Amino acid sequence: EKGGYEHFMLKEIFEQPGVMEDVMRGRVRLESGSLHLGGINDNLEQLRKARRIIICACGTSWHAGLIGEYLIEEFARIPVEVDYASEFRYRNPVITPEDVVIVISQSGETADTLAALREAKEKGALVMGICNVVGSTIARETHCGMYTHAGPEIGVASTKAFTAQVIVLYMVALALSQGRTLSDSEIALYLRELSEVPSKVSEILKSSEEIHAIAGSYRNARNFLYLGRGYNFPVALEGALKLKEISYIHAEGYPAAEMKHGPIALIDEDMPVIFIATRDSTYTKILSNIEEVRSRKGRVIAIASEGDEDIRSLADHVIYIPAASAPVTPLLTVIPLQLLAYHIATLRGCNVDRPRNLAKSVTVE
Numbered sequence: 161e162k163g164g165y166e167h168f169m170l171k172e173i174f175e176q177p178g179v180m181e182d183v184m185r186g187r188v189r190l191e192s193g194s195l196h197l198g199g200i201n202d203n204l205e206q207l208r209k210a211r212r213i214i215i216c217a218c219g220t221s222w223h224a225g226l227i228g229e230y231l232i233e234e235f236a237r238i239p240v241e242v243d244y245a246s247e248f249r250y251r252n253p254v255i256t257p258e259d260v261v262i263v264i265s266q267s268g269e270t271a272d273t274l275a276a277l278r279e280a281k282e283k284g285a286l287v288m289g290i291c292n293v294v295g296s297t298i299a300r301e302t303h304c305g306m307y308t309h310a311g312p313e314i315g316v317a318s319t320k321a322f323t324a325q326v327i328v329l330y331m332v333a334l335a336l337s338q339g340r341t342l343s344d345s346e347i348a349l350y351l352r353e354l355s356e357v358p359s360k361v362s363e364i365l366k367s368s369e370e371i372h373a374i375a376g377s378y379r380n381a382r383n384f385l386y387l388g389r390g391y392n393f394p395v396a397l398e399g400a401l402k403l404k405e406i407s408y409i410h411a412e413g414y415p416a417a418e419m420k421h422g423p424i425a426l427i428d429e430d431m432p433v434i435f436i437a438t439r440d441s442t443y444t445k446i447l448s449n450i451e452e453v454r455s456r457k458g459r460v461i462a463i464a465s466e467g468d469e470d471i472r473s474l475a476d477h478v479i480y481i482p483a484a485s486a487p488v489t490p491l492l493t494v495i496p497l498q499l500l501a502y503h504i505a506t507l508r509g510c511n512v513d514r515p516r517n518l519a520k521s522v523t524v525e
């Protein structure tokens with residue numbers, strides 16, 4: 161049942177190229193450069209007219225939501241807020257019928273996310289769901305929605321469900337832009353970039369052994385810092401969450417520029433720092449953040465774009481990913497972080513599929 165893999169988590173990480181194809185199947189039509197999103201087709205006009213979009217979720221699904229915020233604001237120019245479902249529901253949030261609420265949940269059973277959805281419906285918003293489990297409570301109670309089609313996710317640490325959620329959000333962001341903020345040829349281009357992601361992920365998966373070796377040098381670390389900017393800030397949060405959940409090493413994710421507003425005080429030779437430093441508009445800024453860490457003797461692992469030789473002199477370890485445009489990079493940069501967490505945890509002898517104190521779906525409040 162683990163398909164020859166030692167753990168479900170590893171199997172699910174390696175399944176991602178195929179899952180990504182499944183998420184796009186029938187929805188992304190490359191020949192015509194168009195999108196067909198059956199589950200939200202009837203509501204598209206209302207979704208496009210949203211005064212604002214509020215995304216509610218927990219944990220990894222909340223991280224996907226943050227990437228959704230960057231995507232929807234960049235492509236569709238609709239203001240987006242991302243809220244923890246647990247905070248949203250108890251705050252008496254300001255919601256009107258002009259708002260759209262998107263709830264994201266792998267299991268479709270998370271108690272706080274379900275309560276947020278009911279609250280939003282109560283207040284008259286259109287509620288859209290992004291769920292993995294077909295027929296789950298959240299999927300049934302939303303007005304419209306899309307399934308992630310990632311297949312059953314058994315490992316408690318979410319991996320393939322996350323990348324599937326991000327792909328769905330990417331497609332939704334483009335659908336919201338259609339006839340409004342993006343031309344058909346721009347949409348076709350963005351779809352092409354998305355369609356190239358699965359083969360790039362297969363490339364990255366080949367570095368698993370190399371990442372295993374890196375994991376060996378850090379297995380005894382007590383703390384980790386993960387830094388990224390823009391689309392890769394939520395990936396930093398997700399990388400840190402993966403490590404915490406399965407290896408029990410304390411880890412924090414931060415927007416790289418926030419480092420000097422506090423976390424820099426923690427940096428010394430015992431604080432490995434993971435930088436997501438792909439070549440995009442903030443690349444040079446990230447390089448100066450790396451310099452700051454190095455000058456304080458911090459150890460640096462960089463996730464960098466293929467062909468970037470300069471970064472080798474700055475980082476102790478470099479993990480390369482194929483070049484890609486900024487909006488799709490989270491789908492690539494998260495893969496080495498999933499593998500790093502997995503390898504560190506297994507080297508520490510942890511039960512990665514069933515980490516202590518955690519349940520696959522949190523149906524209590």
Ligand code: M6R
Nearest residue numbers: 219220221265266267270317318
């Ligand atoms: O099923 P959901 O997507 O609603 O679950 C939300 C979180 O409980 C979940 O993402 C959790 O944080 C995972 N263990 C992360 O790997």
